[in-house]
Amino acid sequence: MSGNTVQSEASGPVRAAQYVRMSTDHQRYSTENQAEIIAAYAARRNFEIVRTYADEGRSGLNIAGRDSLRRLIADVQAGSADYEAVLVYDISRWGRFQDADESAYYEFICRDRGINVHYCAEQFDNDGSLPSSVMKSIKRVMAGEYSRELSSKVFTGQCRLITLGYRQGGPAGYGLRRFLVNEANEPKAPLARGEHKSLQTDRVILVPGPDEEIEAVRRIYRLFVVERRSEREIATLFNSEGKVTDIGKPWSRAVIRQILCNEKYVGNNVYNRVSFKLKKKRVVNTPDMWVRSDGAFEAIVDPALFDAAQVILTERARRLSDDDLLRMLTNLLGSHGTLSGMIIDEVEDMPSSAAYRSRFGSLLRAYQLIGYEPARDYRYVETNRQLRLIHPNVVARTIAGIEAIGGEVVVDETTDLLIVNREVTLAVVIARCQATPVGTLRWRVRLDAGLCPDITVVVRLDPDNITVRDYYLLPWIDVGARGRLGMGEDNGLDLDAYRTDGLDPLYHLLRRHSLEHAQ
Structure with missing residues (x-):
């Protein structure tokens, strides 16, 4: 055992955090069982567990969705971690990352700030020695390979069930x-x-x-x-x-x-x-x-x-040649100044974005053929399509809530602004969630300087970009001059003061109140 692992009784126990994760691969990896092994390890090595990070029912393929691991990494990076070590059951619980370097990266972040990661059920000490480094690398690759093999077996089983006529996941659909x-x-x-x-x-x-x-x-x-x-x-x-x-x-x-x-x-x-x-x-x-x-x-x-x-x-797509499709795309670019799957799908006489993907392999390839270089990341085209479906429902629920308190709402067909009681203008903006490489969440919001709505209702989505996370009621007089907002999970009082879990504060704000005359 290395000197920095064994602690003398005189020096007192070393403060440590434990990280546990449970997916659905095996019952023996329940968080309770992991915590029991970690506790025994801590007792032997003179660690005092002062904090627990637990991701239950979370896949270890990447850090997305693993809120506790992301919080652990964020605490370490921010210097707010009140412990000197992190105790984990084994390497697979740290993660079954498909790139073994990603697993090493998160461990390095901890070690770089003086916090060592201990794998309590492994047959080696994570002490930086050559044998432990070799074993750790092998274990990381094996953890990722396990998921790859399991994925292949599951896919084969699903295909068999499909041929037998059974449904494999997803909603049934209308009808x-x-x-x-x-x-x-x-x-x-x-x-x-x-x-x-x-x-x-x-x-x-x-x-x-x-x-x-x-x-x-x-x-x-x-x-x-x-x-x-x-x-x-x-x-x-x-x-x-x-x-x-x-x-x-x-x-x-x-x-x-x-x-x-x-x-x-x-x-x-x-x-x-x-x-x-x-x-x-x-x-x-x-x-x-x-x-x-x-x-x-x-x-x-x-x-x-x-x-x-x-x-x-x-036939709608086939009757147009490749040149016809690209010419229409060029004309659309000229009239809009930008292109996206959402823009293409909203033009009635235009083939759908799916037709362009089918003909040219991808939207990005079609853009390249007309010399258009998009400034955005087209991994989010499907997300934007989902946002388009969400937005009318959000607007409809907002209007219904305002009308329920006796308000009058008119939708400006040109700008999509909501005009309440002929006095207050509202803009509803859907903010897509994006995960950074280290797993933190970000939202980007554009405030329309041309419209200057009295209040912009920002609807922030969860990482699935379907579920509403929360709302921000942003008054133009306070934040309009910013134009664009980059939002994180915590934004400080100047923004988070406008955050709300629902729209009741908006309805209260818009409710008409009778005033009593002074006698």
Whole structure:
């Protein structure tokens, strides 16, 4: 044992923090079991555990989502760590990073600030010696390889279940519902949104949903194929009739398009259209890589009508040559000054961004062919598409809340500003969450200097960029001059004073109050 590991009783115990993590790979790695082994190690080595960082139910593939490990690293970097060592069960609990250097990097951050990391269940001391360094490197690679092998086995099993006609994850979608069956394929019970099976031998299939949803799906196909209505026209029609999607959101061109091109509506079970293995880059796979089982579920759309819709969608893009597509993209760039998947999808007479990805391999490749170099990171194109779907729902809920307190709201169709009681203007901004390389979270907010709304409602999203994290009610008179805001998890009183978990403070601010006349 090294001299800096064993502490003499005279010097007193060394203050230490413990880090525990539990995924779902094995029960023996429960945080309680880890803490027991760590406690025994601390007693032998004269450590006093003064702080615990615990990530429960978190994957070790990367640091994203592991709030406790990110907090540990942040405390160490900020110099606020009140301990001299970090105790971890073993190297795999520190992380199954796919790049072993990432695991070493986080350990180096601690060691560089005088805080040693101890792996309590490993058969070597992490003392910097050649044998321990070699063993540690091997263990790091083995931890990452375990996840790679497990991912391959899980994927093979999922593919087999797909060919047998079982659903593998994800919501059912409008017009369909998930249903639980046992290993003998006998029906058990419907699964509501957010519910999951509890027995490993149970399986999930898709079944027709409510009659009104089924009829709406069939109507979408008739409007598109027979009446030749566009996706946007259908969405506008449904919204004007007060219809909402299965998750209570307004209809959009993208939602209609998804219904028109998804084979599940004719009963086909298709998997592996998109890959996101080991939480790496999202990849859109070619059709030859798809795994499918035709006729796995009960169809709710006539196959002939579905095929006719696919012909229209295909011909819409096929009748344009590559030069035609690039010329349209060039013209769009000239009129907007910038390009994005969101901008492309909002132009009615323009092929969708999916058509450009299909024809040229990616949006970025299409941009390069017209000489456009985007200044933004296009890993977030899919996130922006999701933001476009979230924004109308956020605005609708904000308007409903204001009207519930007796307020009058008018939406300026040109600027999208909300004009409340003909006096106060509101702008609603969705702020996407981005994780830095060390795992801290950041949000970027642009305040529109051309509109100068009285209050900008910033809706910050969680790392999944779907769930709302919190709100900031920013008065223009105080923060408008900044133009752009870079926000973190903690922003100081000058910004966090405007933070709120909900919109009740906004409604209170906008509520009309009667004034009593002085006698």
